[in-house]
Amino acid sequence: MSVPAPPALSIAGVGHAFGDRPALVDVSLELAAGSFTALLGQNGAGKSTLFALITRLYDNVSGEIRVFGHDVRRAPSAALRQMGVVFQSRTLDADLSALQNLTYHGALHGYRSGAAKARAMDLLRMVGLAHKAHDKVRALSGGQARRVEIARALLHGPRLLLLDEATVGLDMEARESIIALVRDLVAREGLCILWATHLIDEIAPTDRIVVLHRGRVLFGGGHNDLLARTGAATIRDAFTALIRAADAASAGGKRQQEGRQEETRQEEERHG
Amino acid sequence: MDSALTRQALPARWGFSAWLACFNGIVWREILRFVHQKERFLSALVRPLVWLFIFAAGFRQVLGVSIIPPYETYVLYEVFVTPGLIGMILLFNAMQSSLSMVYDRETGAMRTLLISPFPRWFLLVSKLVGGVFVAFLQVYVFLLIAYAWEIEPPPIGYLTVLPALFLSGLMLGALALFISSVIRQLENFAGVMNFVIFPMFFASSALYPLWRIREASPLLYEICRFNPFTYAVELIRFALYGQLDPVSLAAVLGFLTIFLAGALYAYDPSKGLLGRRGAPGGAA
Numbered sequence: 412m413s414v415p416a417p418p419a420l421s422i423a424g425v426g427h428a429f430g431d432r433p434a435l436v437d438v439s440l441e442l443a444a445g446s447f448t449a450l451l452g453q454n455g456a457g458k459s460t461l462f463a464l465i466t467r468l469y470d471n472v473s474g475e476i477r478v479f480g481h482d483v484r485r486a487p488s489a490a491l492r493q494m495g496v497v498f499q500s501r502t503l504d505a506d507l508s509a510l511q512n513l514t515y516h517g518a519l520h521g522y523r524s525g526a527a528k529a530r531a532m533d534l535l536r537m538v539g540l541a542h543k544a545h546d547k548v549r550a551l552s553g554g555q556a557r558r559v560e561i562a563r564a565l566l567h568g569p570r571l572l573l574l575d576e577a578t579v580g581l582d583m584e585a586r587e588s589i590i591a592l593v594r595d596l597v598a599r600e601g602l603c604i605l606w607a608t609h610l611i612d613e614i615a616p617t618d619r620i621v622v623l624h625r626g627r628v629l630f631g632g633g634h635n636d637l638l639a640r641t642g643a644a645t646i647r648d649a650f651t652a653l654i655r656a657a658d659a660a661s662a663g664g665k666r667q668q669e670g671r672q673e674e675t676r677q678e679e680e681r682h683g
Numbered sequence: 684m685d686s687a688l689t690r691q692a693l694p695a696r697w698g699f700s701a702w703l704a705c706f707n708g709i710v711w712r713e714i715l716r717f718v719h720q721k722e723r724f725l726s727a728l729v730r731p732l733v734w735l736f737i738f739a740a741g742f743r744q745v746l747g748v749s750i751i752p753p754y755e756t757y758v759l760y761e762v763f764v765t766p767g768l769i770g771m772i773l774l775f776n777a778m779q780s781s782l783s784m785v786y787d788r789e790t791g792a793m794r795t796l797l798i799s800p801f802p803r804w805f806l807l808v809s810k811l812v813g814g815v816f817v818a819f820l821q822v823y824v825f826l827l828i829a830y831a832w833e834i835e836p837p838p839i840g841y842l843t844v845l846p847a848l849f850l851s852g853l854m855l856g857a858l859a860l861f862i863s864s865v866i867r868q869l870e871n872f873a874g875v876m877n878f879v880i881f882p883m884f885f886a887s888s889a890l891y892p893l894w895r896i897r898e899a900s901p902l903l904y905e906i907c908r909f910n911p912f913t914y915a916v917e918l919i920r921f922a923l924y925g926q927l928d929p930v931s932l933a934a935v936l937g938f939l940t941i942f943l944a945g946a947l948y949a950y951d952p953s954k955g956l957l958g959r960r961g962a963p964g965g966a967a
Contacts, residue, residue, distance in 0.1 A: 466798045470953040484953065491800035500791035504712070506719045518708020519799035519806075521701030 417480030419444045419571045419603035420465070425474030427460060434460045435626040438474070442605060442619075444570065447597045449614045450607040451650060452623035458607040459499055461623070462575045465605075466496055478571055492520070495564030499576040499607075501556060505549040509535060509559045512548060513566055520567035527566070534562035538592060554585025561592060572596065575607045586613075611647045620646070622653055625661070629653045697801075705801050706809045713813030716783075717820070727776060727821045731768035732828060739764045751892055753924040765826075765834050766920035767889025769844075770912060772821050773852045778880055780814040781859030785866050797950075804947050811860060815852035822848055840923040847922035850935050851915035857942035858911070864949030887913040888920075911938040 420442040427435045435457045442448050452458050464471045465478070467487045476483040478490040503512045510531055517527025535541045538558040548556055557577060564572060574593065578586040590613055596602045606613070614620060620637055622630040630637055630653055634646065643649035717723060739761040750757060787793035796806055826834075826841065836844075862875055886906045888896075893913070897904040907913050914934035921928040 466794070467952050468794060468797055487952075488800040488802070491798055496794075496798055498791055498794055502791045502795050504716070504792060506716060507712075511715070515708055515712050516795065518704050518711070519796065519801070521697050521704050521801070523700065523704045524707070527704075 416444065417477065418442055419446070419479060420605060421475075421477040422461075422465070423475045423477075425461075425464060425471045425476060427464060427471050427473075433626055435464070435471075438623070438626070438628050440621050440628060440631050442571075442603050444479075444603050445597065445601040446619060447594065447604045447606065447615075447617070448619040448621060450605055450621050450623060451609070451611065451614065452607070453609055453654070456609075456623045457626040458623055459575055460626075462496070462498070462573055462607065465573060466494070467491065492567065493569055494571040494573060495567070495569035497557070497560045497564050497572075497574040497577050499579060501560070503548045503556055503560060503563070506547065508545050508547055509540060509551065509562075510544040512559065513563050516563045516566050522567070530566055531562070534565055535559070538562045552585070554581050554588065557581065557585070557589055558592070561589070565596075569602075571603045571605070573605045573607075576609070577606070578608070578610065578613065611650060614646055622650060624654055624657050627657070629657055702801070702805070705799070705805070706812070709796070709806065709809040710813035710816055713780075713810065713817055714820075717817045723779065724821070727772060727779075728824060728828075730775065731771050731825055734768055734771070735761060735764065735829060735832065735834075751894070753921045753926045753928075761829075761832065762834050763892070764890060765829055765836075766923055767884075767887070767916050769822050769825065769848070769919050769923075770851065770887075770889055770916040771884060772825060773815075773818050773848065773855050773915065774880060774884060774912065776814060776818040776821060777852065777855035777859040778862075778876060780810075780817075780856060781863040784810075784860065784863040788863075803950060803952070807860060807947060807950055808943075811853055811856040814856045815849055818852045819845075819848060836923045837925055839925045843925045844919060844922040847918045850932075850939065851918055854911060854915060854935050854939040854942060857939060857946050860946035861942055861949055864946060883910060883912040886910050887916055889913075889916045911935070911942075914938070 418441045420440075422438055422440050425435055425438045426433070438457075438461065440448075450458055450461070463469060465476055465483065467483050467490070470484055476490075479493045481490040481493065483490045503509075504515070507515070510528065513531035513534065514524060514527045517531065518524070522530070532541060532544060535544050538561060540555060540558055540562070543551060543555060543559075548559065551559065561574075561577075564574075572593070577593070578589050581589065593604055593606065594615070597604055606618075608614075614634070616634045619633060620630065621628060622637075630640065632640075637646060637649045637653075638644070641649040641652040643652055742760050742764075754762075784793060787796075796810065797803065799806055823841075858879075862879065866875060884890075886903065887910045888907060889912070893904060893907060896907055911934065914931040917928050918931035918935050921931065
């Protein structure tokens with residue numbers, strides 16, 4: 412009997428807090444290999460924190476994160492080797508050339524300079540920037556820099572690619588070309604993509620959608636499932652309905668809690 | 684598109700060459716960044732040279748230096764102060780490196796390093812070593828200029844000082860790394876420079892011999908004795924004359940261990956300070 416392949420990314424009951432402020436609460440989701448999942452959430456929903464935990468910039472307080480079966484906390488090296496990351500903020504060294512940035516990344520994954528350069532040139536060619544290989548990153552446009560970051564994230568041959576708000580700050584043309592490039596990686600290369608965004612128009616009907624709000628997963632499923640669950644006609648309306656319902660529930664819960672506290676206070680006053 | 688572009692067989696374990704490639708890559712980047720920042724190179728040189736050419740020249744007339752080890756004769760104040768100025772180069776370089784780490788953390792560039800699959804201790808130590816190599820360049824250019832100013836340690840001293848520079852640079856780099864982990868924002872760093880660099884430099888044997896300080900203020904003398912920078916300067920002073928000061932060596936190794944342990948703890952994803960603060964090598 413063959414053992415089923417582990418999911419590309421498995422997150423189970425993950426929680427995290429910064430001091431007293433909860434950032435993620437009981438987050439669970441699973442991504443199959445070769446799939447495209449849009450992680451949809453407003454600014455401050457916890458998307459970047461989730462990315463920081465997946466990439467083990469720091470450890471989650473509770474729960475478990477596995478990348479192709481490797482526990483990120485117990486076997487970080489094996490897990491990190493399977494994933495490429497494009498963070499929300501620009502992380503290229505502006506004083507180095509595109510090629511030097513990629514070569515440096517190669518070194519961080521154990522590639523010798525010659526091998527890293529050869530691979531870097533192949534990938535820069537793939538993202539259409541071979542002619543900019545020796546240009547300093549400072550001289551590249553926002554869209555070009557993003558392409559270099561994607562090439563860099565692919566350099567060590569990952570099977571899972573995480574992109575956090577990869578199109579922020581780009582014009583429409585650059586945005587579309589980045590999205591097309593990433594979707595192409597799924598179709599042709601079978602990469603698993605987790606695409607964090609707050610821009611609903613970046614979601615395609617075939618995508619799996621995970622809605623994150625105030626650190627909680629409100630929904631995880633297909634495009635049509637989301638529409639069916641909320642009764643909305645568009646993903647935008649469905650997203651808005653989910654958020655409003657969650658906020659209303661949260662406000663109601665808060666009022667109930669405050670009411671209980673007030674009752675307790677009055678009870679204590681009566682007794683003494 | 685060729686699928687070999689994005690996928691390739693990953694070896695189950697890294698060999699020595701992969702570790703070496705990672706180490707070389709980090710060191711290379713530190714050097715490359717330094718070379719690109721010409722102003723940093725210039726200011727790193729100008730600072731000790733100003734002290735040597737102006738401050739030391741003036742002090743020569745008012746401050747006599749008796750015969751103290753490792754010197755076998757009376758020496759000019761410029762000669763005495765040179766190891767202290769080398770220490771100053773190491774100190775400023777370490778703090779500059781730490782400053783760049785805070786900047787990298789704010790901009791997010793730090794994450795590139797921290798998400799490498801190599802162990803975090805290895806990445807951080809490699810970065811520290813890269814910073815020390817950068818300091819080597821500065822120190823040897825300074826010594827070359829100082830030679831023209833008739834500060835001429837024995838030729839063997841240029842070689843024997845190397846391990847002292849390495850250990851002292853690592854110690855100061857580890858301290859700076861720890862400081863970088865507890866700083867929230869770049870703006871806070873100026874305060875740290877004032878509260879760390881200047882007290883460390885002035886309350887040490889860099890500018891005056893310890894016996895002179897004891898004569899002037901026993902309390903200041905005790906402070907100097909607890910200052911790690913004092914031992915770095917003395918280790919360099921003796922090494923520059925082909926000698927070893929065992930007390931300084933032990934102190935530098937001890938402080939190096941403490942500072943490195945603190946820095947690695949602070950950057951440890953499971954125990955460190957970054958996760959609690961919400962500063963994961965960048966924004967949360």
